Amino acid sequence: MLYLGCHLSSSKGFAAMGRMALSIGANTFQFFTRNPRGGAAKEIVPADAAALVQMQDAGEIGRIVAHAPYTLNPCAKEEKTLEFARNTMKDDLRRMEYVPGNYYNFHPGSHVGQGMDEGIRKIAETLDVAMFDGQTTTVLLETMAGKGTEVGGRFCELRQIIDRVSRPDQLGVCLDTCHVNDAGYDIAGSLDAVLEEFDREIGLSRLRALHLNDSKNPSASHKDRHERLGEGYLGLEAFYRIIEHPALRGLPMILETPNELPGYEAEIALLREYDKAADANKL
Ligand code: FE
Ligand code: FE
């Protein structure tokens, strides 16, 4: 099954996002748990969450991805910033239990000069405070572009975080195609080699979601600027190979391209058309 979706505005609630996703040909989606710049979250309406769970149980919508606010830095230097990260993540994970069994994706953060090892240590510590026994949400570390002092630009950095947490079973990775390209992995030119490296460093069973983004910059640019599919350095063929790859099949694939809804709808249609043609050729 091909699960395609895009980032949606969460202002109208879970059921509205589910309907919005279906209306543009998507069967998964991503949303911010609160304002991307942080701040208080809206209280969850249990009936609204239940309506989405029902769509998931009916098989209309697959697993969805919640995204933590950008301002959350789980390896911050300042205690106040760290405290915000811990509290926000803890509260988000508690709220995610209204829609059990989904994903919560976050940026590992920036070590801001404390060094990679200290950054990794702090991220694992923040996760240990925020995660709880019996949680049904899988927390996803997003692969990053390696901009500035960002943690997570290399697969081995994510591996070290996973090795340090006390609840590794509830931890996975979300691979962002723009970010890994910008970090220096040739995902457009040698998908198999990148996935082999991912498997060696982290283990493919940890790969639980993808962000499908083209990049405005060449590989190893360490920039992180998303582009529409086919309009950047990765090119459409790269995304066709990704959606058809047996190791990636069944994962939620989320578009975070610079688009409004009609643009997302067109990208999803394009990928589904290709997939249909590929299926027909296999017969
Ligand atoms: Fe992200
Ligand atoms: Fe992303």
Ligand code: ZN
């Ligand atoms: Zn990005």
